[in-house]
Amino acid sequence: MNEHLPPIMTHIADRLKTIQDTLATLNAEDVRLIAVSKTQPVSIIQQALDLGLRHFGENRIQESYEKWPNLKDRYPDVKLHLIGHLQSNKVKEAVQLFDVIHTLDSKRLIEKLAPEAAQQHKNLDCFIQINTGEEPQKSGILPTEADEFIEWAKDFSPYLKIIGLMVIPPAQEPPSLHFGLLRTIAQRHNLSCLSMGMSDDYPLAIQLGATHIRLGTVLFGARL
Numbered sequence: 001m002n003e004h005l006p007p008i009m010t011h012i013a014d015r016l017k018t019i020q021d022t023l024a025t026l027n028a029e030d031v032r033l034i035a036v037s038k039t040q041p042v043s044i045i046q047q048a049l050d051l052g053l054r055h056f057g058e059n060r061i062q063e064s065y066e067k068w069p070n071l072k073d074r075y076p077d078v079k080l081h082l083i084g085h086l087q088s089n090k091v092k093e094a095v096q097l098f099d100v101i102h103t104l105d106s107k108r109l110i111e112k113l114a115p116e117a118a119q120q121h122k123n124l125d126c127f128i129q130i131n132t133g134e135e136p137q138k139s140g141i142l143p144t145e146a147d148e149f150i151e152w153a154k155d156f157s158p159y160l161k162i163i164g165l166m167v168i169p170p171a172q173e174p175p176s177l178h179f180g181l182l183r184t185i186a187q188r189h190n191l192s193c194l195s196m197g198m199s200d201d202y203p204l205a206i207q208l209g210a211t212h213i214r215l216g217t218v219l220f221g222a223r224l
């Protein structure tokens with residue numbers, strides 16, 4: 001069926017088909033698939049674009065600038081999602097290139113990001129990252145501080161629309177508790193979006209309410 005495509009593209013096409021079949025089985029065709037293209041070269045991203053994917057996730061500003069400005073010119077309907085920690089000295093570049101920020105994780109960051117978004121007249125959809133595992137090495141708001149933080153952030157700026165919460169569960173724990181906790185916190189604040197679920201656990205995340213899944217390996221294969 002795909003014999004006219006180069007072999008690696010067939011792989012991505014096959015993997016995408018498997019993911020889409022899984023989403024269909026879960027009645028989850030509406031769940032937003034974010035193709036996590038960090039470390040992937042433009043040639044691979046091009047293949048995902050050719051397959052119709054338009055939502056991409058990157059975690060580093062510098063790398064994103066090496067890959068995306070040209071692609072975004074050629075594909076104006078691409079939406080770029082920042083899924084890695086944003087340093088407050090890179091907010092200008094982030095606002096220029098990204099459409100959705102999944103990693104709001106401090107008041108300081110929001111206080112820098114909001115005036116920059118206003119300056120650039122750019123509305124950003126945002127998630128607040130919650131550190132449900134209370135891991136010291138991980139970014140995100142602690143669950144005990146989440147309620148106060150979310151209410152503060154929601155009213156901070158019309159340019160930063162807080163649409164939901166994001167989590168990266170601890171690697172060594174069953175993710176279901178973390179997905180459940182994220183959902184509980186979001187419901188308390190009437191936030192409708194949940195960015196949760198990666199290659200190893202996205203069907204479970206969907207069953208627990210994910211609206212945005214972030215898939216790298218299961219779509220592109222192992223990262224280089």
Ligand SMILES: *Cc1c(COP(=O)(O)O)cnc(C)c1O
Binds near residue numbers: 084168218
């Ligand atoms: C790399 C990354 C992903 C994708 O991980 P896979 O296991 O390859 O699907 C998702 N979310 C975040 C925040 C990441 O950094």
